[in-house]
Amino acid sequence: MKKIILTGFIALSLLFSTTSCDNDDDHESVINASELPASASAFVTTYFPGVNYQIIKKQNQADADGSIYDVYLTNGFEIDFDANGNWVDIDGNHQAIPAELIPEKIQTYITVNYPNQFVIAIDNEKTFIEIDLSNNLELIFDTQGNFVRIDH
Template identity: 30%
Template sequence: MKKYFVLAAAALCSVGFASAAAFDDRPVSVEELPDAARKFIRTHFAGSDVLYAKVDDDLFNNDYKVVFADGVSVEFASNGEWKEVGTRRGVVPAAIVPPVIREQVEKQFPGVRIESIDRDRRGFEVGLSNGLDLKFDRQFNLVDIDD
């Protein structure tokens, strides 16, 4: 019985160490990003210098993050579609923000910049320069405002 306990403990430890090593961030080059991510960078950040890019190895998929020298960061899903764009007191490129959201922000908050945008299966979250976070559903209806 003691032998089985020792073998089980050893197996659990080896699985734990292997999974900890497998699920880690590692640097990658821009060329190693998925095609959609490279196209997104060429389209929206052509003149920007990449500070670093990394992949977050996960059990089921890989997420990517690219940080530019000007402080802009972009997170990509494993298929290369963007998930999040954030700036440090900058402006998210207008072409990234859906026109309906951009128009609502310009109308309701004139002179306020969009500093970040996240998207997921539920909708969009937009961070504004005045400190507000706006949440939109998939049909671009404003559903929540956080301050």
């Protein structure tokens, strides 16, 4: 009787473990640059001229931040766009984000308070903007560019 129960338990455990594993690759696909929304392509061309696409992934459903397209550039930058081609976040992988992409009020705050630092990532969330500085400090601003807090 113990063998039957143990065998049943092992079989159920194997069944649950194999069906609970979800492959993320089923939720995204690699696409060509021509399949990006025109505004996303224009953004890359404008702010990263001469840089090539390394890989572009399109997700079947949006992330919590609204991003659908994950664009990886050959210079190490990753840019996430929503379904309309608006950028949601930009990660420079420890490289400076182009200054013209940072709201002026936020750039002024950083220049005054962190003069030796530069922005390496920017997250444009629905209710706030998160900035990562080159010293790994994360700053939170409201959508109008007012400093809110340092994120820990």
